[in-house]
Amino acid sequence: MDEDSSVASSLPVAVTPLPVSDQPAWDRKPSLASQAVGAALRVGLHPIMHRIPSRPQPIRAARAAIDRAAVLVPTGTKVRVERVRDPHVHTGHVMKAEWIIPPEADQSAAVLYLHGGGYVICSPRTHRPITARLAVDTGLPVLAPRYRLAPEHPFPAALEDAVEAYKWLLARGYSRIIVAGDSAGGHLAASLAGEISRTNLPTPAGVVLYSPWVDLTCEMSAVWDKLVRDPYLSGRGAQRVGRLVAGKVIDPRLALLSCEWGALPPFLIQVGGAEVLRPEAEAFADVLRAAGASVDLQVWPGQMHVFQILNRFVPEADAAMRETSTFVAAALEATSITLTVVA
Numbered sequence: 565m566d567e568d569s570s571v572a573s574s575l576p577v578a579v580t581p582l583p584v585s586d587q588p589a590w591d592r593k594p595s596l597a598s599q600a601v602g603a604a605l606r607v608g609l610h611p612i613m614h615r616i617p618s619r620p621q622p623i624r625a626a627r628a629a630i631d632r633a634a635v636l637v638p639t640g641t642k643v644r645v646e647r648v649r650d651p652h653v654h655t656g657h658v659m660k661a662e663w664i665i666p667p668e669a670d671q672s673a674a675v676l677y678l679h680g681g682g683y684v685i686c687s688p689r690t691h692r693p694i695t696a697r698l699a700v701d702t703g704l705p706v707l708a709p710r711y712r713l714a715p716e717h718p719f720p721a722a723l724e725d726a727v728e729a730y731k732w733l734l735a736r737g738y739s740r741i742i743v744a745g746d747s748a749g750g751h752l753a754a755s756l757a758g759e760i761s762r763t764n765l766p767t768p769a770g771v772v773l774y775s776p777w778v779d780l781t782c783e784m785s786a787v788w789d790k791l792v793r794d795p796y797l798s799g800r801g802a803q804r805v806g807r808l809v810a811g812k813v814i815d816p817r818l819a820l821l822s823c824e825w826g827a828l829p830p831f832l833i834q835v836g837g838a839e840v841l842r843p844e845a846e847a848f849a850d851v852l853r854a855a856g857a858s859v860d861l862q863v864w865p866g867q868m869h870v871f872q873i874l875n876r877f878v879p880e881a882d883a884a885m886r887e888t889s890t891f892v893a894a895a896l897e898a899t900s901i902t903l904t905v906v907a
Contacts, residue, residue, distance in 0.1 A: 594866030595879045620715050627685045627713070634690040642666065643696045648707070650732060659728055660710040662688040666699040673740040673769070673896050674733050675699070675706040678726055678756070680747025680870060682777070682805040683714045693873050694746065694774075694885075701889035704742070707733060711752070714809045719818060726756040730765065740769045740899045742892050746870045747841075748809075750776030754820050754848070761826030770895030772888055773833045775870045778820050778844035780806040785840040792838050797869040799840040821851055828857035830898075832891040834884055836867030860891065 648661040675698055679691040688695065688708035699706045711725035733741055745753030750773040757771050779785070782803035816823050831852055835845035842863065849861040864871065867880055872888075875881040 592865070598866060598871070598878050598880050623684050623715065630681075630685055630690060631687055634687070634692075637690075637693060643699050645692075645696075657712070657725070657728075659725065659732065661729060662692075662695070662706075662708045662710075664692070664695050664699045664706040664708065666703055666705070668703065669699075669705045670703055672738065673704050673742070674738040675702065675704050675742045675744055675892075676726075676729055676733060676753075676756075676768075677706050677708045678711065678743075678745035678749035678752045679708060680745065680749040680775075680777075681713075682802070683719075683722060683748045683752075683809045684805060685713070691746070691749075691873065693875060697875050697885050698744070698888065701885055702742075702892045704892070719809065719815055722752055723755050723759060723817065726752055727759055727763075727765075730756060730760065730768075734766060739766070740896050741766075742770050742772060742895065743768045744772035744774075744888075745776070746774035746872070748777050750774055751778060751780070751818075751820065754778070755817055757828060758817065758820070758823060758825055761828060762824065767827060768829045769899040770829050770892065771831045772891065773831065773845070774872050774884075775835050775839060775841055776833065776845055776848065777802070777806075777841060778848045780810040780814070780818055782806045784843045784847065788840050788843050792840060792842075794836075794839045794868060797840055802840070820848055825852070825855035825857075828852065828855060830858040830860070830891075830895055832860045832862070832888065834862045834864065834872065834887070836869060836871050837863050837865040838867060839869040841869065862887065 644665045646663040646665065648659065648663050650659045650661075651657070675695075677688075677691070677695050677698065679686050679688055681687075681690070688710055691708065695706045695708050698704070707729060709725055709729040711729075712721040714722075730741065730743070743753045743756055745751075753771060753773060754776060757768060759765075760767060782799060785799040785802055788799065810818055831849075833845050833849055835842050846861065846863070849859045852859045862884075864880055864884065871878060871881050872884045873881070875885045
């Protein structure tokens, strides 16, 4: 490089902003609807999440109340929901799940969705706004396991259940599987991807993580909590639950930022720009890329933790679900090409 070109490359370059219509959905200013919902939750829900209990009895009471309230949330008429009860071949535990089936579902591909809730609360029923939307948008059946929760069932019970659910799909001929999850379910989905790579099970077609809870020690979120105003999740509340779930001795499979990774599928990670888990998602994307995975990290400005669950009310959540279906379609197409070449 000559001296003139070196000087020219160091000069500031004027950048003309793209029109809003040409900007990626995850790079736009938050909508008024998003801001209104965030403000309401910051006043009404954030104080509760900040004081989330860390003892078994209050957790069970909160779990029951949330599940009862979820019955009031409409699922929609475009999907059929079936209950699944099937004994685990290896553990003897009965797998309980929801099988969410869209019209004319693809019979060769499926989504395995692992719900969030800090590993202690929530269920497939509470997350139907996401799973039903996934089924409709992708045209794929969605299996949402009712995996065992802490503190009654400490780790690795949830991971064992996730592995058995994955094997359940494989045994029924689903050769292309998208693994997805939000928050703690995002952590579980990533842990499952790692376990699959280490145990030589067939690799998923792709992995989708919504606001993944990557660091159960919450060291990153504790720092970031002071810099953002997450409308929903409290860093201190997450830290209390993290100690309950992880315990004093952390299983290496829980430590997503330092555990070993084998061959990995492509990842889509969506995280809110205003949530305390954002630094964890960004760090995890770097770890996955270093391990050789293709990662599409989308940071949605101003959005809260697992904003995708509001896809019927908030434009950004609706757009995020559409981004997900685009990723899923591309991942399945790539897997189909690979299977054809191998055959």
